[in-house]
Amino acid sequence: MRPLSATRPRRPYTATGAGEVPTLLRALVCDSRELSFLMEAHDALSAVIAEHAGFEGLWASGLSIASTLGYRDANEASWTQVVETVERMADATSKPILVDGDSGFGNFNNARLAALKIWQRGAAGMCLEDKGFPKMNSFVGDRHPLADIKEFCGRLKAVKDRVPDPDFVVVARLEALIAGHGLDEALDRAHAYSEAGADAILIHSRKSTAEEILEFARAWQNRLPVVIVPTRYFKTPTSVYRDAGVSTVIWANHNMRAAVAAMRNVCRRIRDEDGIIGVEGDVASLEEVFGLIDYDELAAAEGRYLPARP
Numbered sequence: 001m002r003p004l005s006a007t008r009p010r011r012p013y014t015a016t017g018a019g020e021v022p023t024l025l026r027a028l029v030c031d032s033r034e035l036s037f038l039m040e041a042h043d044a045l046s047a048v049i050a051e052h053a054g055f056e057g058l059w060a061s062g063l064s065i066a067s068t069l070g071y072r073d074a075n076e077a078s079w080t081q082v083v084e085t086v087e088r089m090a091d092a093t094s095k096p097i098l099v100d101g102d103s104g105f106g107n108f109n110n111a112r113l114a115a116l117k118i119w120q121r122g123a124a125g126m127c128l129e130d131k132g133f134p135k136m137n138s139f140v141g142d143r144h145p146l147a148d149i150k151e152f153c154g155r156l157k158a159v160k161d162r163v164p165d166p167d168f169v170v171v172a173r174l175e176a177l178i179a180g181h182g183l184d185e186a187l188d189r190a191h192a193y194s195e196a197g198a199d200a201i202l203i204h205s206r207k208s209t210a211e212e213i214l215e216f217a218r219a220w221q222n223r224l225p226v227v228i229v230p231t232r233y234f235k236t237p238t239s240v241y242r243d244a245g246v247s248t249v250i251w252a253n254h255n256m257r258a259a260v261a262a263m264r265n266v267c268r269r270i271r272d273e274d275g276i277i278g279v280e281g282d283v284a285s286l287e288e289v290f291g292l293i294d295y296d297e298l299a300a301a302e303g304r305y306l307p308a309r310p
């Protein structure tokens with residue numbers, strides 16, 4: 001585990017980018033025969049906590065990053081804010097990060113620039129959804145116009161061409177079911193995105209059961225690995241995805257939602273109880289926080305670099 005303070009040396013503009021992590025993400029999403037999991041993180045602290053819990057890969061959620069900044073998940077956060085957040089996450093963890101690149105922040109040119117930048121800052125892959133700019137969170141409202149297929153293929157190709165590491169994972173996210181289209185539209189698009197060079201297909205759904213996802217998986221027959229986000233169909237047992245040959249499950253927003261619930265609870269209690277005695281045992285100790293952020297390394301560095309005390 002790389003502690004938050006042990007930041008990797010700054011990379012020059014065109015240097016080796018994300019190092020070994022794209023290979024790790026590719027192994028999880030594209031090559032592994034086991035079901036893989038990516039845990040949501042939205043900043044360095046949540047990334048480290050997810051790594052400590054044992055997750056082998058992370059999802060830099062657009063929704064969660066936007067929410068923590070106080071923005072709507074409608075491209076209100078700028079692409080540079082996303083890049084900066086991803087950099088802090090990548091500095092904090094040794095685990096590979098798949099970044100939610102929304103719809104690419106514009107056309108092929110914006111998408112390839114954002115992809116290059118997140119790779120340079122340590123991301124292992126990018127997920128691009130086939131909508132326009134600005135996008136809207138898939139669970140909000142009914143306005144989810146799909147991108148033209150050929151134009152979106154250009155976005156995927158531009159990203160593949162621009163990022164120098166062939167292991168950088170490009171996930172094409174299908175919003176056809178979200179937009180109210182049927183299985184045929186989803187499959188047509190999956191074939192086109194596969195031909196355009198996508199490394200995996202994320203099939204998204206807002207239904208409360210996994211039926212349409214499983215139907216897609218049966219018809220698609222793993223021509224490319226399938227990634228899913230079971231936020232709405234959360235009641236489905238994970239074994240169902242294993243049996244269906246799904247490659248990767250993204251637990252997409254649960255660190256952010258857990259933080260909201262915990263913060264709401266502690267605020268209420270401190271206010272109601274008129275003090276902090278009652279909550280002390282229920283919040284992380286300062287020692288734990290100092291440990292997560294590796295204050296020991298700083299103390300050791302002070303020993304090396306500061307003049308000895310008289």
Ligand code: SPV
Binds near residue numbers: 061062100139231252
């Ligand atoms: C995100 O985490 O930002 C996602 C997944 O894109 S969802 O919010 O389910 O669309």
Ligand code: MG
Binds near residue numbers: 061062063073100102
């Ligand atoms: Mg998103």
